[in-house]
Amino acid sequence: MKKVIRMRQMSDNQRGVVRKISAHGEMGRRIREMGLIPGIRIQIQGRAPLRDPVAIKLRDFTLTLRNNEADHILVEVDARGHHGRKGK
Amino acid sequence: MKSHVTIALAGNPNAGKTTVFNAITGARQHIANYPGVTVEKKYGHVTHNGYKIKIVDLPGTYSLTAYSLEEIVARDYLINERPDMVVDIVDASNLDRNLYLAVQFKELGIPFIIALNMMDLAESRGIVVDHELLSTLIEVPAVPMVARANKGILELLDKIIEESKRGQEWRPAVISYGMDIDKSLEEIETIIKGYKAFDKKYPARWRALKCLEGDSQMRELLKKEPELEHKIDTIYERTSNHIMNTLEEDPEGIIADHRYGYITGITKKAVKRKIESRLNLSDKIDKFLTNRIIGPVIMITMLYAIYVFTFWASEAPVGWLETFFGGLRSLASLAIPEGNLQSLVVSGIIDGVGGVLGFLPIIMFMFFAIAFMEDSGYMARVAYMLDRVLRWFGLHGNSVMALVVSGGISGGCAVPGVLATRTLRDPKERIATLLVVPFMNCGAKLPVFALLIGAFFFRHKARMMFILTLLSWAFALFAAKIIRSTVLRGPKTPFVMELPPYRLPTLRGLLIHTWERTWHYVKKAGTIILAISILLWLMMSFPRLPHEQVKSFDDYNSNLVHSLLVSSEIKGLVENKEDLAVLNRLYESYSQSDNNEDISGKFLKNSLVKLAKTASLIRQGKTLGLTSDTRYIKAASQYLLLRDKISKSGKLEQQATLRHTIAGWIGLRLEPVTRPLGFDYRTNIALVGGFAAKEVIVSTLGTAYSLGQINPTETGSLSRRLKNDPHWNPLSAFTLIVFIILYVPCFVTLISIRRESSWAWAGFSIFFNLFVAYSVALVINQGGRALGIGQ
Numbered sequence A: 001m002k003k004v005i006r007m008r009q010m011s012d013n014q015r016g017v018v019r020k021i022s023a024h025g026e027m028g029r030r031i032r033e034m035g036l037i038p039g040i041r042i043q044i045q046g047r048a049p050l051r052d053p054v055a056i057k058l059r060d061f062t063l064t065l066r067n068n069e070a071d072h073i074l075v076e077v078d079a080r081g082h083h084g085r086k087g088k
Numbered sequence B: 001m002k003s004h005v006t007i008a009l010a011g012n013p014n015a016g017k018t019t020v021f022n023a024i025t026g027a028r029q030h031i032a033n034y035p036g037v038t039v040e041k042k043y044g045h046v047t048h049n050g051y052k053i054k055i056v057d058l059p060g061t062y063s064l065t066a067y068s069l070e071e072i073v074a075r076d077y078l079i080n081e082r083p084d085m086v087v088d089i090v091d092a093s094n095l096d097r098n099l100y101l102a103v104q105f106k107e108l109g110i111p112f113i114i115a116l117n118m119m120d121l122a123e124s125r126g127i128v129v130d131h132e133l134l135s136t137l138i139e140v141p142a143v144p145m146v147a148r149a150n151k152g153i154l155e156l157l158d159k160i161i162e163e164s165k166r167g168q169e170w171r172p173a174v175i176s177y178g179m180d181i182d183k184s185l186e187e188i189e190t191i192i193k194g195y196k197a198f199d200k201k202y203p204a205r206w207r208a209l210k211c212l213e214g215d216s217q218m219r220e221l222l223k224k225e226p227e228l229e230h231k232i233d234t235i236y237e238r239t240s241n242h243i244m245n246t247l248e249e250d251p252e253g254i255i256a257d258h259r260y261g262y263i264t265g266i267t268k269k270a271v272k273r274k275i276e277s278r279l280n281l282s283d284k285i286d287k288f289l290t291n292r293i294i295g296p297v298i299m300i301t302m303l304y305a306i307y308v309f310t311f312w313a314s315e316a317p318v319g320w321l322e323t324f325f326g327g328l329r330s331l332a333s334l335a336i337p338e339g340n341l342q343s344l345v346v347s348g349i350i351d352g353v354g355g356v357l358g359f360l361p362i363i364m365f366m367f368f369a370i371a372f373m374e375d376s377g378y379m380a381r382v383a384y385m386l387d388r389v390l391r392w393f394g395l396h397g398n399s400v401m402a403l404v405v406s407g408g409i410s411g412g413c414a415v416p417g418v419l420a421t422r423t424l425r426d427p428k429e430r431i432a433t434l435l436v437v438p439f440m441n442c443g444a445k446l447p448v449f450a451l452l453i454g455a456f457f458f459r460h461k462a463r464m465m466f467i468l469t470l471l472s473w474a475f476a477l478f479a480a481k482i483i484r485s486t487v488l489r490g491p492k493t494p495f496v497m498e499l500p501p502y503r504l505p506t507l508r509g510l511l512i513h514t515w516e517r518t519w520h521y522v523k524k525a526g527t528i529i530l531a532i533s534i535l536l537w538l539m540m541s542f543p544r545l546p547h548e549q550v551k552s553f554d555d556y557n558s559n560l561v562h563s564l565l566v567s568s569e570i571k572g573l574v575e576n577k578e579d580l581a582v583l584n585r586l587y588e589s590y591s592q593s594d595n596n597e598d599i600s601g602k603f604l605k606n607s608l609v610k611l612a613k614t615a616s617l618i619r620q621g622k623t624l625g626l627t628s629d630t631r632y633i634k635a636a637s638q639y640l641l642l643r644d645k646i647s648k649s650g651k652l653e654q655q656a657t658l659r660h661t662i663a664g665w666i667g668l669r670l671e672p673v674t675r676p677l678g679f680d681y682r683t684n685i686a687l688v689g690g691f692a693a694k695e696v697i698v699s700t701l702g703t704a705y706s707l708g709q710i711n712p713t714e715t716g717s718l719s720r721r722l723k724n725d726p727h728w729n730p731l732s733a734f735t736l737i738v739f740i741i742l743y744v745p746c747f748v749t750l751i752s753i754r755r756e757s758s759w760a761w762a763g764f765s766i767f768f769n770l771f772v773a774y775s776v777a778l779v780i781n782q783g784g785r786a787l788g789i790g791q
Helices: A025-033 B017-025 B069-081 B092-108 B119-124 B131-138 B153-166 B179-194 B204-212 B216-222 B226-247 B251-270 B281-289 B294-335 B340-357 B360-376 B378-392 B399-408 B414-423 B427-439 B446-456 B458-485 B507-541 B547-566 B577-593 B606-619 B630-660 B662-677 B681-692 B696-704 B716-724 B730-742 B747-756 B759-787
Strands: A003-006 A015-021 A041-047 A054-058 A061-065 A073-077 B004-011 B029-033 B040-048 B051-057 B085-091 B112-117 B127-129 B142-144 B271-273 B497-499
Touching: A015 A025, A025 B251, A041 B281, A061 B281, B004 B017, B004 B069, B004 B092, B004 B112, B004 B153, B017 B029, B017 B040, B017 B051, B017 B085, B017 B112, B017 B153, B017 B507, B040 B153, B051 B153, B085 B092, B085 B153, B092 B112, B092 B119, B092 B127, B092 B131, B092 B204, B092 B251, B112 B131, B112 B153, B119 B127, B131 B142, B131 B251, B142 B153, B179 B204, B179 B226, B179 B251, B204 B216, B204 B226, B204 B251, B216 B226, B226 B251, B251 B271, B281 B294, B281 B378, B294 B340, B294 B360, B294 B378, B340 B507, B340 B696, B360 B378, B360 B399, B360 B507, B378 B399, B378 B497, B399 B414, B399 B427, B399 B458, B414 B427, B414 B507, B414 B747, B427 B458, B427 B747, B427 B759, B446 B458, B446 B696, B446 B716, B446 B730, B458 B730, B458 B759, B507 B662, B507 B681, B507 B696, B507 B747, B547 B577, B547 B630, B577 B606, B577 B630, B606 B630, B630 B662, B630 B681, B662 B681, B662 B730, B662 B759, B681 B696, B681 B730, B696 B716, B730 B759, B747 B759
Parallel strands: B004 B051, B004 B085, B085 B112, B112 B142
Antiparallel strands: A003 A073, A015 A041, A015 A073, A041 A054, A054 A061, A061 B497, B029 B040, B040 B051, B127 B271
């Protein structure tokens, strides 16, 4: 079954495909110009020591976002166990 | 055919734009500011195959919207100055995102070339870019290169000339953004084209596109044409509503999605992946360096290592500079006859400017280390790790750069620190950072700290220095919190930021970065500090003590001498003033050289030599070694008594002289205000001098404590002096240190703050900082006294 969650809720190393970006204005534009658009595959790379911001891998680079920014991004996560460790 | 070509260098941050610029222009670079803004404009020239090429380095941007200052600057330059061509530096290892800017150049229609940089990195990651196919598909010439290794630079120059020979026109490309947008785009384009009054600088289709993107600059321009504005607004509303209803998106989002769609269409064909994307080296390093527990530990260790490195590496050069300025001093003292001019040159200019330049090596090595952190990509990780903390104080992860440059690890300079705030996009976060940057322990504050710590906390030097660093961070952060929740309230800006791959910095890049920042410091020493030194010298020298007072000191002294010469103990050994002068010289050389060899020469009276030796032995407390008879001992004691009296009177005279000057007047007037903090008029004079430049504090204190000239880097004697002064104790020293951390930015920093914001903010920073400094110092001093600490 397809499961769509907020990016903040994704666990480390989890992968998925961006389905929707609900941010507008400056934040929406910043997110998009960095190539974070619907349809793109991402993977959670890690989180800063205080669990915020989050670092994600997309296209061929690493992007960081704060948790409250990640809340605006809905991701369809890969099926369980597909990629290993923590995907739930 | 033109023999002059102007090209603009554009590209994403971290795509190697600066490396390409440096590789092409070498040392032939100039720096100016873009008109009206503080973004630096770098340009350089190169001659290639008989063509003169002027290269303008545009600020690094991801896009050509009108949101950030850099983007507006880049865009305005392209549209108003119309360079012959743009060279878009593209990171081949990260092609999709880098081409987003290229697509926007296509939309604008400006002739451009793609420089496919970092081909080596792409290859090592298993990404194979077919540059010919890419060039065909995107319909723009593409040159593969590795700028770091100087590969492809000549080919790029060849291509620039080849393309410029064709003399291309601006040709906005037609890219599809989906049916709805395309239709509205055409409508607006037609309206704009039919509107004769509108200026033709901007291509009509591009302008129409920007209107649909809700571009703020275009909106401003439209306001001047209400009729046109209304027509376009109607179309915009209709499109926007339609898209919102059907796709739940805004037009801007749809346009961005289609740009990426266009890019993916091209890269799917032109880029082949040998390896399925996996963790590359950079990602592996990140697993370690940004780890929850090890990450912060490494970060603190790194910052501490920089501190150690800076002071270790700069120790020798600081010594050389000291020797150099010492030599210059003696030379000037010999060449210029004693008097006002000599005093001006030696105490005013050489000591003032020398004191500042003496710290140049520390500043330089600090900036070198910071450049290394920046160029390697680590600084971005520091911002990433600290964002959560800084955000709580109303700052941004990227504020960390400005704070570190200003002295966050001790020994930076707030002037380049203020300039480093340019990376912050939000004006409120930027100004808040600007305002707290002067709280950091810059290199100019270090000598004062070294002096006071040396005098009062000498047992815990390193620990004390570390505490002061932490204190300055704490002050800066809490001040930021106060500012951000009162005068500069506002939302936080997004932290949508790239973590660039780790790279080993090139020496050349590091040197250029270091030099750019150090130059600000040198310029300051050559201009402001020079002027301030002269001014301070004037203020501390004039008006002179009235003649009668000087005479009364002189009379007192000659009376002393006379009574010595006629005294029974000395009679027969020292007969006249000439003998006394010889005795003085002998005594001083014995006391200094610490050896009791006979340095007298045969022309001198044996009695004087013996007397001088005896006196110096008594002064050194070596009375047991005395072999002389009682006559000499008595005479020597008498002589020493005279010396003490004369030296005391000399100090009184110097104090009277200082109190009589303008500086003394100011210092005395401030005493009622500063007494609760425990500062007397001499400290006040030094603090007023420190407003001009913090480096001046130590040398002014030295002069004010009538020690004659003291070298600001050599604080030993002043340190001892303060320790023995009844006025000083650990508590007053600590209060002064904290006051110096906080009070007013120096003059040059103030000018920089004004340049980056406004006079109002510069004025605010004076009063705010003074207020904070006074309150904190008051609490420390009064609280300390009440508790009986450190007195």
